[in-house]
Amino acid sequence: ESQLNPNYSFENFLEGDSNRLARSAGLAVAAKPGGTSFNPLLIFGGVGLGKTHLAHAIGVDIKDKYPEKTVLYISAEKFTQQYIDSVKKNNRNDFIHFYQIIDVLIIDDVQFLSGKSGTQDVFFHIFNHLHQNGKQVILTSDKAPVDMQDIEQRLLSRFKWGLSAELQNPDFETRVSILKNKLYRDGVEMPEDIVEYVAKNIKTNVRELEGAIISLIAQSSFNKKEITIELAKQIVEKFVKNTKREVSIDYIQKIVSDYFQMDVDTLQSKTRKRHIVQARQLAMFFAKKFTKASLASIGSQIGKRDHATVLHACKTVDNLSSTDKQFRKYVEDISKKLSV
Ligand code: ADP
Ligand code: MG
Structure with missing residues (x-):
């Protein structure tokens, strides 16, 4: 079981200045897994900017092009849990072996490994084995390697071997296209000025951007409310208020x-x-x-x-x-x- 979500495809991952480098690097890796200098490919960026989506998209595309390859997606949290269980059950070696025979390993949210030296150690050995054998490693993180804390130096230096590509906040145009794509896929029509209003006011998190549109659709279809700017304002306000304001x-x-x-x-x-x-x-x-x-x-x-x-x-x-x-x-x- 690869644990890949086919909805998280490249097709559904809209391109913009904010993600062009990461997206292109992802496509290059998917075309030649293990065969580019982007190994590991590390995708980093803030919450809700598409790290998980892009990581899946790479895996889905590889599976499409190379059905014989084993591709595994796992969160760093789950990886850690599996490792701890393997130690308890006395089969740490089986755990290591399982990961060493994978062709494409995707680990999401590696910042979770911070401070967990046992898991870091085992991952270090798995990583080296895969890398030496020309297997592809794809990682995501909420921070760039230079900003990661409590991760062993030797692991950080491995992270920097390949390419670190940042997902930044999408610009207005990209936010509008993401919303329109979502509406199109859901078969919903919405006035242009409402879509733009939402895109203008939710700037730093694509998940919230989509969440606001989903609320709008739900309000209008279940409560039979007309989609107006007023309604959009109320919903956007809820989203903006809930995201804790950051001190500058x-x-x-x-x-x-x-x-x-x-x-x-x-x-x-x-x-x-x-x-x-x-x-x-x-x-x-x-x-x-x-x-x-x-x-x-x-x-x-x-x-x-x-x-x-x-x-x-x-x-x-x-x-x-x-x-x-x-x-x-x-x-x-x-x-x-x-x-x-
Ligand atoms: P992260 O892992 O960085 O927190 P996710 O990958 O979970 O973010 O993305 C949050 C939501 O935003 C998902 O529903 C994802 O499909 C969507 N999303 C993010 N970036 C894009 C994009 N460029 N195009 C389309 N959808 C996107
Ligand atoms: Mg994620």
């Missing part, structure tokens, strides 16, 4: 610099004065904690630093808050200000 990095810098009674320029400056360095490190730490921004993006927004500086800042804050009482109070105070 600018806001974090403002709160931290206010707390230490300095201005944001000072916080960002190149000075090595201890209290300013600490304020900057705290801003980086909170940006990591409260936003979805990558380390690289945090660094560039907080005084043009690189991702290693941000990583170092986060570790320093962690260390200091467990050893220095005064510092821990800073962290708690600022946390409170950011949480209200």
Whole structure:
């Protein structure tokens, strides 16, 4: 059983600037599994941007072109569970062997392996075996390899061997085509201005975009309500309200610099004065904690630093808050200000 969902096809995965690289790389891999330099192919991006869909599409297409190949899709969570069970039942070797004879292995949401060293270890061996034998590995993750935490270095370095392709937020045109495609497949007609209204207001999650349209269709067919802009507004509002508003990095810098009674320029400056360095490190730490921004993006927004500086800042804050009482109070105070 390959666990592939045939509805998640390339045909149904609409192309746009936001996904062109990942989609094309996926098509290339599907044409020649194990035979391109995209091995592993790692697809990364935020929630609801199509990682799972694209991963399936590659598998479905390979199965279509090469019916003799064994293709397996599994979430990292399920993989971990299977591994734990195999250890309990004393058949760890069978588990490893099962995975080593697969032609195309697709593991979804590998960020789930973070901190799970036993599973990482076994995956490392499976990965090496597959790779050495020219088998294809496809991975998805909510973060780029440089931003993954608590994943062993040797595994991260393997992740970087092939291609990491990002799925970004789709632009307006792409959002409209995704909605129209969905309506077309469901055989539903909807006025153009309503479709555009939804596409304009839901920007960062395709699952929510589709969810809003599905609610609209349901309201109109079950409650016999006419699909109006008013109805669309109500539904969109529900979706937008439910997605927790994220604090911005600018806001974090403002709160931290206010707390230490300095201005944001000072916080960002190149000075090595201890209290300013600490304020900057705290801003980086909170940006990591409260936003979805990558380390690289945090660094560039907080005084043009690189991702290693941000990583170092986060570790320093962690260390200091467990050893220095005064510092821990800073962290708690600022946390409170950011949480209200
Ligand atoms: P992720 O795994 O990144 O959280 P999913 O793959 O589950 O996201 O995608 C969420 C929903 O959005 C799915 O229903 C998927 O079919 C749809 N979707 C995402 N991107 C596209 C796209 N480019 N074209 C069509 N549908 C898409
Ligand atoms: Mg997914």
